[in-house]
Amino acid sequence: MEITKLQHEVDEWIKTVGVRYFNELTNMAMLTEEVGEVARIIARRYGEQSEKEADKNKDLGEELADVLFVTLCLANQTGTDLQQAFDKKMKHKTERDAVRHRDNEKLKDNPQQTTKTTDGESRGN
Numbered sequence: 001m002e003i004t005k006l007q008h009e010v011d012e013w014i015k016t017v018g019v020r021y022f023n024e025l026t027n028m029a030m031l032t033e034e035v036g037e038v039a040r041i042i043a044r045r046y047g048e049q050s051e052k053e054a055d056k057n058k059d060l061g062e063e064l065a066d067v068l069f070v071t072l073c074l075a076n077q078t079g080t081d082l083q084q085a086f087d088k089k090m091k092h093k094t095e096r097d098a099v100r101h102r103d104n105e106k107l108k109d110n111p112q113q114t115t116k117t118t119d120g121e122s123r124g125n
């Protein structure tokens with residue numbers, strides 16, 4: 001339901017502010033560009049690349065939102081029900097990976113792996 005709402009919100013924005021969708025190939029290129037911006041932050045902030053002074057103020061959430069926005073545009077303009085696709089994917093992953101990750105020794109006892117929730121809480125997997 002939430003993704004459906006986001007698809008409608010983006011569609012309304014495109015029709016009222018954005019004039020029209022960029023074509024699919026343009027949006028695909030833009031999606032690639034936005035993923036690259038996410039990768040730059042991750043590589044420098046969480047990876048082994050040093051983070052340049054100019055990059056330290058870059059907002060990961062903003063870049064992830066750019067990825068989401070263009071993804072929603074592509075879903076809208078190709079007639080894709082992303083909520084239905086996401087629900088189907090989660091069901092598939094849950095069935096396929098029911099024990100796969102739980103039994104993966106490589107995933108156990110990794111002190112670097114935590115999840116930060118939006119309320120600032122950190123928790124291990």
Ligand SMILES: [Mg+2]
Nearest residue numbers: 034037063066
């Ligand atoms: Mg961006």
